[in-house]
Amino acid sequence: MPRLSLTMKEGTVVQWFKKEGETVTKGEPLVEVLSEKVTYDVEAPESGTLRKILASEGSNVPVDQAIGMISAPNEVLTEAEIKAQVSLPKVEEVAEIHKGEVVPETVERVLASPAAKRLAKELGINLAQVKGTGPDGRIVEDNVKHFAEQGSMKPRVREMIPLAGIRKTTAERVSLSARTAPHSTITMEVDMTNAVKFHDEKAFSYTDMLVKASAVALKEYSILNSTLEDEQIKVLEDINVGVAVATEKGLIVPVVHNTDKKALSEISATVNELVEKAKQGRLTKEDLTGGTFTITNLGMYGVDLFIPIINPPEAAILGVGRITEKPVCVDNEIKMQPVVQLSLSFDHRIVDGAPAAQFLQKIKRVLESELSHVL
Numbered sequence: 001m002p003r004l005s006l007t008m009k010e011g012t013v014v015q016w017f018k019k020e021g022e023t024v025t026k027g028e029p030l031v032e033v034l035s036e037k038v039t040y041d042v043e044a045p046e047s048g049t050l051r052k053i054l055a056s057e058g059s060n061v062p063v064d065q066a067i068g069m070i071s072a073p074n075e076v077l078t079e080a081e082i083k084a085q086v087s088l089p090k091v092e093e094v095a096e097i098h099k100g101e102v103v104p105e106t107v108e109r110v111l112a113s114p115a116a117k118r119l120a121k122e123l124g125i126n127l128a129q130v131k132g133t134g135p136d137g138r139i140v141e142d143n144v145k146h147f148a149e150q151g152s153m154k155p156r157v158r159e160m161i162p163l164a165g166i167r168k169t170t171a172e173r174v175s176l177s178a179r180t181a182p183h184s185t186i187t188m189e190v191d192m193t194n195a196v197k198f199h200d201e202k203a204f205s206y207t208d209m210l211v212k213a214s215a216v217a218l219k220e221y222s223i224l225n226s227t228l229e230d231e232q233i234k235v236l237e238d239i240n241v242g243v244a245v246a247t248e249k250g251l252i253v254p255v256v257h258n259t260d261k262k263a264l265s266e267i268s269a270t271v272n273e274l275v276e277k278a279k280q281g282r283l284t285k286e287d288l289t290g291g292t293f294t295i296t297n298l299g300m301y302g303v304d305l306f307i308p309i310i311n312p313p314e315a316a317i318l319g320v321g322r323i324t325e326k327p328v329c330v331d332n333e334i335k336m337q338p339v340v341q342l343s344l345s346f347d348h349r350i351v352d353g354a355p356a357a358q359f360l361q362k363i364k365r366v367l368e369s370e371l372s373h374v375l
Contacts, residue, residue, distance in 0.1 A: 001061040002042060004035045004285070010062045011035040012165050013055045024050050024070060031067065034165050038285045049073050058164060112139035119144045166250035177312045181347040185307050188360045192323050192338040195367050206340075208268040209367060210295055210320060211241050215259035215267075216374055217362035218293055223351055224359050225292050227313040233350050242291035242311065243271060245278040253311060254278055255291040264375050299323060305341040316346040316356070318363075 001011045014032040018024055029041040030050070048070045055067035071077055110127045112120070116139045120127050123144070130147045132139035163171060177183075195209050218225040218239050226235040239260040242253040254274035256267060277283045294311040299322035308319040321341040328337040342363065346356045366374060 001033070001055075001063050001065050001067050002040075003063045004033070004038075004040055005289075008035050008063055010060050012060050012168075013057055013067060014039060014165070015057055016053060016068075017041075018050045020050055020053055022050055023073070024048060038283065038288050039281070040285070044070065046070050049075075051075070051077055058162065060164065060168075110139065111137060113141065115141040116144050123148050166247075166252060170251050173312055174309045177310045181310050181312065182349060183307075183310060183345050184348045184353065184356070185343055185345045186353065186356055186360060187305060187341055187343045188357075188364055190340050190342055190364045191328065191368050192340050194369060194371055196323070196338050198371050204264060204268050205271070206299070206320075206323070207243060207295070207297055208264060208271055209371060210297070210318070210363075211243065211256060211259060211267050211271060212262075212264050212374055213363045213366035213371075214241055214293060214295060214318060215239050215262075216366050216370075217359050219260050220362055221355055221359040223355050224316045224346065226315050226350055227292075228315070228347065228350055229313065236292050238290070238292060240290050240292045242294040243274065244294060244296035244311075245275055247278055247281075249281070252278055252283065252288065253291060253294055254283055254287045255289065257290060264371075294318070295320065299340065305343060307343060308345050310345055310347055315350045316344060316359075319343040319345065 004011070012034040014034050016031050017029050018031075024030055024044040024047060026045065026047045027043050030044040031042050033040050033042050049072070050068060051071040052069040053067075054069065055061045055065075061067055069077065111132065111134075112127050112130075113134065116130075117127065119125075119141055120130070125144060125147060127139055127144075130139050130143050131137075132143050134140045134143075161167075192206075195206060198204055198209060199206060218241075222235050223233075225239055226233050228234075238258060240255050240257045241259040242255045244251055244253050254277070256262070256270050256274070259267065262270070274283070274287060277287065291311065291314060293314055294308075294317045296308050296317060297320040298306055299320055302322055304321045304324070306319050306321065308317045310317050319342070321343075323338050323340045325336045326339045327334050328339070329335075330337070342360060344356055344360050
């Protein structure tokens, strides 16, 4: 399993392009590997025959562990030679794994009535798991019925979805964020009248405008564009805004690099390209790495307000709800105005409440009155 990034610890074998016994040529794609939400085609390091596949499709393999073996066309490998190439736990490790496990005793004879045995056989119940209430602990028919009723109360499983690939990576990252970063969240309502006008007249999406507004705010309040590493807060020079995208395989966050240096039209084109590549599964490693701030928008699903989880190692994430019409007092008159709820979750080890609020206020000002100045 190749190391495809500095932080990579394991990879998932997605697909083998060759079968055991087939000829491979040095440099041709041999196996597809998934790491940190990015898939890679791993090329054959040598020409020869794919003698043995050691890691099946869907399996997770630590970095540097063998996943397959290539031999010369006429070379014969024994099972002992194959096993010698595979990283197996040592005897001591296996003993440690099983240390403390309770080995169930073999039940030689179960005391049960004929009726209880017959009913257990019909229902597929192991009598060794049934507690008897008859004389000397004898299992009677009512005991089997009671055991069956208890089992039927458990919810039935419709399908099993493996926690693997992108979904597993996402689970690990959000778990890490929830464990290590003390989250604090503030919310703010934004008048979207100006943004709706831009959307209708210039065909920019609301996500495009939010990405641009966030980049402008990150430049002014740079503490939000930072990360905590080795007991030091590192304020980052580059401003790279990621946009969360839901795909069939799970949530991924493609990144708009150097967002602060791009015009709104450039941001719009980049976001559209990244979203399309995400849906088609064509995102590259560069598309998914280097993010310094993330935006996640659930407005299209009718969500008004939610609390997003920070995308580590970033300092903050912006959650966006749906745009709704709401009565607002304008010049002493009640008018219906389009508004949106923004929620900013931030790492309280890095960012305090005041700068977080000022950052959100800046985004509000850009969306409400400064969009024409940041084109």
